[in-house]
Amino acid sequence: MLTISGLKAGIEGKTILKGIDLEVKPGEVHAVMGPNGSGKSTLANVLAGRENFEVTAGSVRYDGHDLLALKPEERAREGMFLAFQYPVEIPGVSNIYLLKAALNAVRKHRGESELDAMDFLSLVKEKMSLVQMKEDLLYRAVNEGFSGGEKKRNEILQMAVLEPRLAILDETDSGLDIDALKVVADGVNSLRSPERAFIVVTHYQRLLHYIVPDRVHVLADGRIVKSGDRSLALELEEHGYGWIEGAAGTGAEEAVQ
Amino acid sequence: MSETDRQLEEFSRLQPVLPGMRVPWIERLRREGLERFGELGYPSVRQEDWKYTDVRPIEKRRFTLADVPVPVEPEAIAGYRLTGLAAHELVFVDGRFVLECSRVDDLPAGVTVTGLAAIMDRAPGALEDHLGHYAPADDNGFAALNTAFMTDGAYIALAAGTRVDAPIHLLFVSSGEGRAAHVRNLLVAGPDSHAVVVESHVGLGEGEHLTNAVTEMALERGAAVDHYKLARDGAKTYHIAGTHVHQQRDSRYTSHNVTLGGRLVRNDLGAVLHGEGGECTLNGLYITGGRQHVDNHTRIDHRAPHTTSREWYKGVLDGRSRSVFSGRIVVHPDAQRTDARQTNNNLLLSRDAEADSKPQLEIYADDVKCSHGSTVGQLDREALFYLRSRSIDEATARNLLVYAFAADLVQRMGLTPVRRQLEGHLGGALLSADAPGEVV
Numbered sequence: 001m002l003t004i005s006g007l008k009a010g011i012e013g014k015t016i017l018k019g020i021d022l023e024v025k026p027g028e029v030h031a032v033m034g035p036n037g038s039g040k041s042t043l044a045n046v047l048a049g050r051e052n053f054e055v056t057a058g059s060v061r062y063d064g065h066d067l068l069a070l071k072p073e074e075r076a077r078e079g080m081f082l083a084f085q086y087p088v089e090i091p092g093v094s095n096i097y098l099l100k101a102a103l104n105a106v107r108k109h110r111g112e113s114e115l116d117a118m119d120f121l122s123l124v125k126e127k128m129s130l131v132q133m134k135e136d137l138l139y140r141a142v143n144e145g146f147s148g149g150e151k152k153r154n155e156i157l158q159m160a161v162l163e164p165r166l167a168i169l170d171e172t173d174s175g176l177d178i179d180a181l182k183v184v185a186d187g188v189n190s191l192r193s194p195e196r197a198f199i200v201v202t203h204y205q206r207l208l209h210y211i212v213p214d215r216v217h218v219l220a221d222g223r224i225v226k227s228g229d230r231s232l233a234l235e236l237e238e239h240g241y242g243w244i245e246g247a248a249g250t251g252a253e254e255a256v257q
Numbered sequence: 258m259s260e261t262d263r264q265l266e267e268f269s270r271l272q273p274v275l276p277g278m279r280v281p282w283i284e285r286l287r288r289e290g291l292e293r294f295g296e297l298g299y300p301s302v303r304q305e306d307w308k309y310t311d312v313r314p315i316e317k318r319r320f321t322l323a324d325v326p327v328p329v330e331p332e333a334i335a336g337y338r339l340t341g342l343a344a345h346e347l348v349f350v351d352g353r354f355v356l357e358c359s360r361v362d363d364l365p366a367g368v369t370v371t372g373l374a375a376i377m378d379r380a381p382g383a384l385e386d387h388l389g390h391y392a393p394a395d396d397n398g399f400a401a402l403n404t405a406f407m408t409d410g411a412y413i414a415l416a417a418g419t420r421v422d423a424p425i426h427l428l429f430v431s432s433g434e435g436r437a438a439h440v441r442n443l444l445v446a447g448p449d450s451h452a453v454v455v456e457s458h459v460g461l462g463e464g465e466h467l468t469n470a471v472t473e474m475a476l477e478r479g480a481a482v483d484h485y486k487l488a489r490d491g492a493k494t495y496h497i498a499g500t501h502v503h504q505q506r507d508s509r510y511t512s513h514n515v516t517l518g519g520r521l522v523r524n525d526l527g528a529v530l531h532g533e534g535g536e537c538t539l540n541g542l543y544i545t546g547g548r549q550h551v552d553n554h555t556r557i558d559h560r561a562p563h564t565t566s567r568e569w570y571k572g573v574l575d576g577r578s579r580s581v582f583s584g585r586i587v588v589h590p591d592a593q594r595t596d597a598r599q600t601n602n603n604l605l606l607s608r609d610a611e612a613d614s615k616p617q618l619e620i621y622a623d624d625v626k627c628s629h630g631s632t633v634g635q636l637d638r639e640a641l642f643y644l645r646s647r648s649i650d651e652a653t654a655r656n657l658l659v660y661a662f663a664a665d666l667v668q669r670m671g672l673t674p675v676r677r678q679l680e681g682h683l684g685g686a687l688l689s690a691d692a693p694g695e696v697v
Contacts, residue, residue: 093657
């Protein structure tokens with residue numbers, strides 16, 4: 001589904017990703033972990049098409065497409081979804097309008113007709129119960145005045161409505177208390193399916209108690225320094241990223257500094 | 258020939274057709290206006306209030322008044338009527354009232370809605386205490402010229418306690434090439450009266466045109482007037498408008514001043530709060546592109562204690578367009594407990610667009626609440642990426658953010674057809690007919 005080969009990318013002339021190789025198959029959940037500054041969020045944003053990042057080498061294939069040649073909206077229409085670390089507030093645009101506009105753009109791309117108002121509303125309400133979101137948030141401006149937890153739930157709601165095939169969660173757990181974390185994880189778990197893949201970017205392995213990954217990758221200084229199964233996350237929890245530094249050599253040390 | 262001499266000649270030529278010339282005080286008012294124009298001439302960029310707005314192109318064009326009205330087919334203006342609700346509608350072509358296109362339904366007793374010219378000729382006594390009292394001709398050359406040449410406009414008089422439920426739509430149509438319209442409106446709102454007035458300016462042809470409008474409004478004790486001014490002039494129209502509002506105790510004036518069209522638009526909007534408890538709300542929105550130039554000068558005078566003003570102007574500028582906002586608030590020595598707030602926000606969509614914002618607070622009383630703020634910014638790149646990452650194409654995402662920027666002002670407009678028109682204008686390429694800020 002997704003094949004990343006030798007990906008190098010940076011921002012304002014500074015190289016952050018220094019050669020990433022990653023293969024994600026349908027149905028899999030991949031966790032990307034690493035200390036601050038290791039390049040986790042850069043990877044998520046480069047995949048989603050954020051324009052201020054510059055790709056200097058490598059390639060990304062997604063479902064037969066050259067992903068890097070697609071605009072952000074084209075990636076989204078092809079089934080990619082980024083849950084933002086910091087969801088953006090958009091005063092003046094209601095949450096429900098955004099959901100409807102986004103869903104209709106995706107459906108149009110798939111050759112499906114727009115949902116009528118009744119069908120749309122019942123779909124949204126069904127998905128809202130999944131993330132235990134209060135209905136009045138639908139009619140408020142996008143993320144405006146939402147609490148941190150509400151913003152993250154809103155991201156998962158959008159994901160549930162849009163039903164992407166590849167979802168990237170960028171530190172969705174940051175700033176969440178344990179109850180909100182469980183709700184978010186339940187939302188994600190309910191969307192797991194053999195056709196759908198997830199990349200879960202996180203600093204802490206706490207989230208991975210609830211979203212159990214198939215593969216865990218540790219990123220340090222812009223490279224994947226270690227990959228393994230779920231037990232790798234547990235080892236990290238026990239030993240911290242310092243344990244990886246020793247294993248990965250000097251590169252990881254720079255990242256930690 | 259100098260411009261002053263040319264205007265003198267114009268005056269002699271048009272004298273027989275200008276309304277009210279047989280009424281001594283109106284003739285005197287006109288002649289004083291002409292003299293004053295002779296002294297002032299057109300405003301110059303050397304004057305502080307006109308520093309950013311160069312009107313020399315208007316002088317060069319040497320616009321003349323049409324001496325006979327231009328016929329307009331009713332179909333040509335059908336699209337500009339207020340739709341979806343009952344409205345009284347007065348239609349003016351090149352500044353002249355056109356009865357055949359107008360429609361005034363049953364009005365409450367004590368309410369007059371008609372053309373001003375007819376009143377100047379037939380019942381000038383009704384005007385004598387008001388006309389020229391609120392818009393002094395010594396303001397600037399345009400106001401002086403308007404006083405000399407005022408051709409027609411709306412006359413609205415509301416007796417004490419009357420309410421006009423249907424909006425009163427004043428539709429000013431410009432027909433074409435090289436013409437000037439000196440529009441004059443007068444509204445006298447008696448104690449505790451209420452009306453909603455919509456003033457639309459539209460251009461039918463692509464020709465050059467000058468609209469020079471002066472609107473005077475007197476709000477007696479407890480009167481409430483909602484005033485929409487929608488400038489959707491043609492691309493070669495010069496639009497100069499002075500609106501002067503005098504407010505007595507407990508009166509409420511709300512202005513929605515919207516500029517979409519025109520080559521050069523200058524609004525001078527002034528409200529004077531003469532009585533305790535008076536409130537004025539000035540909302541403004543300008544959306545410009547190409548080489549448009551829009552200049553909004555507002556002035557609020559707090560002359561009595563316990564008066565309130567709220568002012569909020571927003572601009573969206575694209576292309577090489579230019580906007581000027583100058584908001585002056587004067588709190589006079591006796592106006593204790595004044596509460597005044599002013600905000601001006603500008604959104605630049607292009608590198609070549611320019612917005613100038615100049616708040617001016619003059620406070621001569623010590624127990625007052627006054628605040629002001631202005632911003633100039635660009636589209637939020639984060640928000641743009643967020644929308645695009647949700648499948649929305651870039652053009653639509655930009656439109657949505659522009660809509661969102663203007664939404665809070667648009668939503669303040671209580672009159673649904675006007676609000677819908679603007680939503681349509683703002684959301685041209687949006688995905689659905691629903692307003693993005695409303696529920697689906």
